[in-house]
Amino acid sequence: MGKLLRVDMGRQEAKLEQPRGYEKLGGRALTSTVVAKEVPPTCHALSEANKLVIASGLLTGTMAANSGRLSVGAKSPLTGGIKESNVGGNAAFKLERLGIRGIIVEGKPPQGQLHYLVVSNDGASLESADEYRGLKNYDLCEKLKAKHGDKVGIICIGPAGEMRMCAASVAVTDTKGNPSRHAGRGGMGAVMGSKGLKAIVIDDRGAAAIEYHDRDGFREAAGVFRDAIRSHDVTKPGGTLSEFGTNALVNVINEAGAYPTRNFSSGQFEGADKISGEKLREVITERGGETTHAACTGCIIQCSNVYLDRQKRYLTAGFEYESIWAIGGNCGIDDLDTIAQVERLCDDLGVDTIEIGCAIAVAMEGGVKEFGDGAGAIELMHEIGNGTPLGRIIGNGTAMVGQALGVARVPVVKGQSMPAYDPRAVKGVGVTYATSPMGADHTAGYGVATNILKVGGYVDPLKPDGQAELSRGLQIATAALDSAGLCVFVAFALLDIPEGLAAIPKMLNARYGWDLTADDLTEYGQDVLRTEREFNLAAGFTSADDRLPDYFSREQLPPHKTVFDVPAEELDQVHSF
Amino acid sequence: MTVTVKLFAYLRENLPEGAEGKACSREIEGGATVGDVLHGLQIPDTLSLLIFRNAAHASRDEVLEDGDVLAVFPPTAGG
Numbered sequence: 001m002g003k004l005l006r007v008d009m010g011r012q013e014a015k016l017e018q019p020r021g022y023e024k025l026g027g028r029a030l031t032s033t034v035v036a037k038e039v040p041p042t043c044h045a046l047s048e049a050n051k052l053v054i055a056s057g058l059l060t061g062t063m064a065a066n067s068g069r070l071s072v073g074a075k076s077p078l079t080g081g082i083k084e085s086n087v088g089g090n091a092a093f094k095l096e097r098l099g100i101r102g103i104i105v106e107g108k109p110p111q112g113q114l115h116y117l118v119v120s121n122d123g124a125s126l127e128s129a130d131e132y133r134g135l136k137n138y139d140l141c142e143k144l145k146a147k148h149g150d151k152v153g154i155i156c157i158g159p160a161g162e163m164r165m166c167a168a169s170v171a172v173t174d175t176k177g178n179p180s181r182h183a184g185r186g187g188m189g190a191v192m193g194s195k196g197l198k199a200i201v202i203d204d205r206g207a208a209a210i211e212y213h214d215r216d217g218f219r220e221a222a223g224v225f226r227d228a229i230r231s232h233d234v235t236k237p238g239g240t241l242s243e244f245g246t247n248a249l250v251n252v253i254n255e256a257g258a259y260p261t262r263n264f265s266s267g268q269f270e271g272a273d274k275i276s277g278e279k280l281r282e283v284i285t286e287r288g289g290e291t292t293h294a295a296c297t298g299c300i301i302q303c304s305n306v307y308l309d310r311q312k313r314y315l316t317a318g319f320e321y322e323s324i325w326a327i328g329g330n331c332g333i334d335d336l337d338t339i340a341q342v343e344r345l346c347d348d349l350g351v352d353t354i355e356i357g358c359a360i361a362v363a364m365e366g367g368v369k370e371f372g373d374g375a376g377a378i379e380l381m382h383e384i385g386n387g388t389p390l391g392r393i394i395g396n397g398t399a400m401v402g403q404a405l406g407v408a409r410v411p412v413v414k415g416q417s418m419p420a421y422d423p424r425a426v427k428g429v430g431v432t433y434a435t436s437p438m439g440a441d442h443t444a445g446y447g448v449a450t451n452i453l454k455v456g457g458y459v460d461p462l463k464p465d466g467q468a469e470l471s472r473g474l475q476i477a478t479a480a481l482d483s484a485g486l487c488v489f490v491a492f493a494l495l496d497i498p499e500g501l502a503a504i505p506k507m508l509n510a511r512y513g514w515d516l517t518a519d520d521l522t523e524y525g526q527d528v529l530r531t532e533r534e535f536n537l538a539a540g541f542t543s544a545d546d547r548l549p550d551y552f553s554r555e556q557l558p559p560h561k562t563v564f565d566v567p568a569e570e571l572d573q574v575h576s577f
Numbered sequence: 578m579t580v581t582v583k584l585f586a587y588l589r590e591n592l593p594e595g596a597e598g599k600a601c602s603r604e605i606e607g608g609a610t611v612g613d614v615l616h617g618l619q620i621p622d623t624l625s626l627l628i629f630r631n632a633a634h635a636s637r638d639e640v641l642e643d644g645d646v647l648a649v650f651p652p653t654a655g656g
């Protein structure tokens with residue numbers, strides 16, 4: 001496997017080293033293992049003791065489809081626990097081509113210093129980032145590309161990261177070089193900011209080709225894997241993901257009565273049609289944007305998009321379901337252009353759209369703005385950018401806003417805001433929100449697939465039965481996928497097509513000369529979860545942290561009039577394996 | 578009896594002429610099933626679908642009642 005690049009911000013040194021003790025690890029397995037081994041669980045997340053770990057996956061850089069994901073890990077300043085935030089873009093592929101599996105950023109620079117890291121075939125060096133101080137992500141990337149060439153990949157933070165806000169993201173350039181992809185969850189941008197690291201520029205010119213233990217064997221397995229993705233109704237070319245994008249879910253989740261509306265007070269939004277995938281496709285097509293777009297190197301699903309404003313100028317890319325929900329339905333806003341402006345500001349300032357959308361919704365419940373006030377939401381974004389006291393409260397996330405305003409209905413678990421599925425009406429994902437070491441995170445165990453979309457079987461979303469078991473299986477599988485560097489969307493195909501799933505260990509074996517079975521891959525995922533849980537326990541978490549906020553089990557959600565009723569004993573058994 | 582049918586994504590092409598937006602009303606006889614209504618809209622029986630009846634998952638053989646609302650999707654994902 002590739003080497004590790006260890007960057008000491010105190011000594012201003014960047015050194016390549018062999019991955020001793022971290023062999024066979026990639027993606028989330030690598031970030032979580034390094035954090036567990038090298039970061040004191042009780043440290044302050046913004047202190048010198050924390051480390052930011054960035055890793056490509058075990059299959060990244062190869063001919064495997066959809067293997068271009070990047071893991072960003074650290075102790076989270078938002079949750080106080082371990083974090084792996086997963087992102088697409090073009091950086092992971094370039095790192096792997098340079099023979100680098102991971103970057104460990106540690107230490108702390110002298111007060112006030114800001115640097116950026118350049119990684120190329122010639123090695124790695126830290127440069128002064130004084131001229132880039134305070135820049136927003138789009139401007140920053142333009143300047144870095146002007147200096148280092150427009151083919152580089154960039155991992156960077158905006159002003160929110162520099163201000164060490166708990167909702168700060170780590171941005172990654174997409175396949176067109178725009179910083180539209182974000183490791184949003186858990187405040188990884190704040191950790192990067194605390195290290196005085198503004199950006200990482202990855203120049204893979206002159207890099208050697210990826211090596212395979214068995215190239216022909218890999219090609220064959222990668223073919224089976226690709227065919228599975230290309231044949232499933234959801235992921236195939238012309239399927240709903242490529243044609244309508246992730247936002248096709250608005251109408252599905254709304255019709256299922258699980259679309260969190262106005263700070264999780266209803267499961268259906270009367271404005272859903274206006275912000276739906278169908279409407280988005282219509283607007284994008286009318287203005288000449290792109291409805292089918294690969295956000296990550298090597299993607300064959302192409303679920304993303306490019307959104308133009310009314311004047312047909314580029315406004316944002318990666319205008320996804322979660323972001324449109326968080327800023328839209330959850331804030332009672334039904335205007336796509338307004339939502340797109342807020343989303344662009346999130347990307348530019350470098351904050352997580354889910355955390356910020358939920359924070360704004362709680363601020364609306366607390367009376368700072370009215371629900372539905374799009375102009376007000378944009379004003380709040382500028383408050384974040386300007387670092388005003390109110391902006392800093394919102395930029396530090398949903399829980400902080402709830403505390404500052406005395407709001408009791410705060411939809412967070414382990415301090416992290418919930419995504420776009422009400423856990424009362426999609427109980428499988430509710431179990432994941434409660435029990436994932438990451439805090440409320442849909443991607444950690446996407447129960448929606450089986451509860452609502454009927455992918456990989458069916459478990460009734462409204463009943464508590466079988467949800468803990470569903471979430472357990474999905475959390476384990478996801479931990480393995482995240483470590484392989486595979487997009488979680490391949491699971492839609494693999495849950496229904498067993499030979500596609502079987503191709504994953506075959507690809508790993510052909511790449512590295514291993515002898516993994518499918519069962520080994522399950523154990524691999526279990527090991528990742530165990531490592532993460534142990535870190536959290538040592539950081540002070542208890543079973544009380546594996547619960548949804550109390551009101552989800554008391555307040556009925558319209559239209560189903562349902563509450564979250566998966567028994568606590570079952571939640572406590574999710575990680576018994 | 579009357580039921581409302583909402584069609585999504587590329588199924589919207591199956592809405593009858595004169596339908597506004599995503600939905601249409603269908604007159605049905607007693608005992609008519611979800612499948613009968615879909616058949617009447619020229620949606621092939623072989624197509625894999627995600628069907629909600631009054632916001633709950635439904636199958637093609639369920640018998641409809643007056644005032645029911647159906648929402649019908651092709652296989653969909655996202656997130």
